[in-house]
Amino acid sequence: MTKNDNTEEHEVSAVKHKYGRINKDYAMQLATCAPEVDGPIYMVNLMKYFEIAQYDDPSATAISGREADDKYNPVSVLNKIGANIVFVADVLRNHVGDEDWDRIAIVRYATRVSFIEMQSRKDFSEKHVHKAAGMLRTTLLASRPLDESLDNRDRPTPLEFRYLVMVVRQTDNRREVFANPDAVSFDVEGTVLSDGRFWDTVQLIPAINEHEADALAQSMTDLVAGTSYAMTLRATIDGLTTN
Numbered sequence: 001m002t003k004n005d006n007t008e009e010h011e012v013s014a015v016k017h018k019y020g021r022i023n024k025d026y027a028m029q030l031a032t033c034a035p036e037v038d039g040p041i042y043m044v045n046l047m048k049y050f051e052i053a054q055y056d057d058p059s060a061t062a063i064s065g066r067e068a069d070d071k072y073n074p075v076s077v078l079n080k081i082g083a084n085i086v087f088v089a090d091v092l093r094n095h096v097g098d099e100d101w102d103r104i105a106i107v108r109y110a111t112r113v114s115f116i117e118m119q120s121r122k123d124f125s126e127k128h129v130h131k132a133a134g135m136l137r138t139t140l141l142a143s144r145p146l147d148e149s150l151d152n153r154d155r156p157t158p159l160e161f162r163y164l165v166m167v168v169r170q171t172d173n174r175r176e177v178f179a180n181p182d183a184v185s186f187d188v189e190g191t192v193l194s195d196g197r198f199w200d201t202v203q204l205i206p207a208i209n210e211h212e213a214d215a216l217a218q219s220m221t222d223l224v225a226g227t228s229y230a231m232t233l234r235a236t237i238d239g240l241t242t243n
Contacts, residue, residue, distance in 0.1 A: 017128075019135040020193035027192060030142065031116040038111045040151045042086070042186060044202050045105045046139040046168070046229070053133040060133075066102065068134025077124045081117070082110040084155045087240050089164065089233035092210065095217040097229035099137070104166060104233060106240065108151070112142070140193035141168070143186035143202055145240075146178060156239030163213045164241065165205045167220065168229040170198065177201050184241050206241045210234070 030041075049065025063071075075085065087106035094100040109115045118124050145151075171177055178185045183203040191198045207213035213232040223230050 017132045017135070019132070020138045020140065021196055022193055023191055023198075026142070026190035027116065029190065030112040030192075033112045035111075035113075038113055040144075041109050041112045041115065041189070042143045042145065042150075043107045043109065043115060043192070044141040044143050044168075044186065044188075045103075045107070046101045046141075047103045047105065048099065048136045048138070049102050049134050050136045053130075055129075055133040065134035065136065068130045069103070072127050072130035072134065074124060074127050077118065077121060077127065078107065080123075081114045083114065083118075084108050084239075085237060086150075086153070086156060087204070087235065088237040089162075089166075089235035091231045092234050093214060093217075093232040095214075095230040095232065096220070096223040096225055097231075098225050101229070101231060104231075115142075137195065138193050139168075139191070139195070139199070141186075141188045141199055141202060142190045142192050143188045146185045146187065150184075150240060153239050153243075156237050156242070158236055159238055159242075160236075162235040162238050162242070163207045163210050164233045164235060164238075165207060165213050165217045166229070166231045166233050167201075167203045167205070167217075167223065168199055169201045169223070170227040171200050174201055177203070180205070182206070204233075204241050 049069060051065065053063050053065050053068035078084065085105060086108045089104045091101045091103060169177060180203065183205045186202040188199050188201060205216060207216055210232065217230045217232055220230055
């Protein structure tokens with residue numbers, strides 16, 4: 001990626017939130033990515049909700065954080081900028097990690113710049129108030145798939161259920177991690193939002209059922225809390241591990 005001479009003039013985010021720390025250096029790289037090297041990027045969202053959504057308006061009806069995130073649902077905005085939601089799953093169990101997560105969503109953006117430009121859209125800001133109210137914390141990972149054919153997959157249709165293990169790591173040995181033939185693997189280009197930690201790899205490993213997913217996650221004895229997450233997921237949208 002290259003930076004323009006006027007990078008200080010770029011606004012990397014126009015929306016306000018308290019659910020994570022922005023990696024401003026990487027966000028600036030996204031905002032100033034030159035067209036000739038820009039292209040599809042996958043934003044992997046790990047989400048934890050407030051039990052009760054925290055709206056600034058004291059007269060707002062009390063709803064759960066998950067319900068507030070459902071109201072946020074930015075599909076209409078994503079469609080306008082050529083982005084697609086390609087994966088959505090509930091976290092059934094958190095096996096490894098210092099924190100627990102509630103839901104995972106992965107959005108494929110046509111370009112890195114389009115992700116940043118979306119933050120300044122009025123229609124996005126109007127929806128984002130619900131996410132800001134519902135989200136306790138988020139980790140957001142800008143990633144590229146090892147299988148580049150995923151860039152050209154059609155928008156997925158909803159599933160009944162699909163069970164998977166999701167693994168997120170900080171690792172110095174990506175080659176060994178990516179050697180798993182059963183996993184759909186992503187190389188994390190940059191950590192956009194987090195608690196200050198940085199992450200390197202994301203993997204989705206399909207399972208026949210919930211029990212098999214649990215057993216697989218529990219068998220990963222090399223994973224360490226603080227540098228890894230392992231979760232059993234139940235997906236309702238999956239355009240990544242299914243054709």
